[in-house]
Amino acid sequence: MAEYWNFEPNYEQKAKRFFANIPKPEMILNYDIAVKDFVHSGNASAQIKLFLKRLGVDAKVLRRVAVTSYEAEINITAHSFGGTIVGNIFPEMIHIIFQDRGPGLKNIEEAMTPGFSTASDLVREMGFGAGLGLPNIKKNSDVMHIVSAENESTMLEILIYY
Ligand SMILES: Nc1ncnc2c1ncn2[C@@H]1O[C@H](COP(=O)(O)OP(=O)(O)OP(=O)(O)O)[C@@H](O)[C@H]1O
Numbered sequence: 434m435a436e437y438w439n440f441e442p443n444y445e446q447k448a449k450r451f452f453a454n455i456p457k458p459e460m461i462l463n464y465d466i467a468v469k470d471f472v473h474s475g476n477a478s479a480q481i482k483l484f485l486k487r488l489g490v491d492a493k494v495l496r497r498v499a500v501t502s503y504e505a506e507i508n509i510t511a512h513s514f515g516g517t518i519v520g521n522i523f524p525e526m527i528h529i530i531f532q533d534r535g536p537g538l539k540n541i542e543e544a545m546t547p548g549f550s551t552a553s554d555l556v557r558e559m560g561f562g563a564g565l566g567l568p569n570i571k572k573n574s575d576v577m578h579i580v581s582a583e584n585e586s587t588m589l590e591i592l593i594y595y
């Protein structure tokens with residue numbers, strides 16, 4: 434499996450301690466993401482955003498959570514065999530894990546390049562495939578971590594501090 438990490442410098446030390454010993458979240462949100470279900474895709478990210486809004490999280494942070502989780506949710510729908518989203522709610526931040534069932538990324542660095550896309554005709558007809566989802570996730574998260582390989586599953590996790 435190949436691995437990719439991006440840490441925003443302000444949170445690097447804090448986040449590394451978090452990943453070294455992930456504490457128990459206050460609340461866990463769970464969603465199943467079906468294959469090619471563009472009708473419902475986006476619902477999980479909308480619910481995560483709504484949940485944080487009720488907790489009183491700042492609008493700017495809500496926007497970053499919405500962008501990252503929407504892009505990752507659509508990627509599971511568009512490019513994978515389906516998967517799950519787990520939102521771990523902490524008092525200071527949200528940790529979201531996007532796990533799918535394959536087919537995985539051939540080359541993570543290539544997938545991270547703005548404009549790179551293997552989107553099918555169907556996915557492009559749905560209005561996706563600009564190759565900007567992963568770069569947007571990087572831009573809007575404090576930590577981004579991918580573990581994947583060709584013909585394996587993809588695990589993407591992000592941290593966003595409130
Ligand atoms: N969960 C995934 N499983 C397999 N491949 C993926 C997954 N997520 C992304 N990819 C691959 O990485 C590429 C880049 O993803 P990215 O989200 O940046 O762009 P896109 O989904 O093609 O287009 P956009 O997000 O702009 O609509 C995808 O085209 C696909 O090849």
Ligand SMILES: [Mg+2]
Binds near residue numbers: 507567
């Ligand atoms: Mg995408």
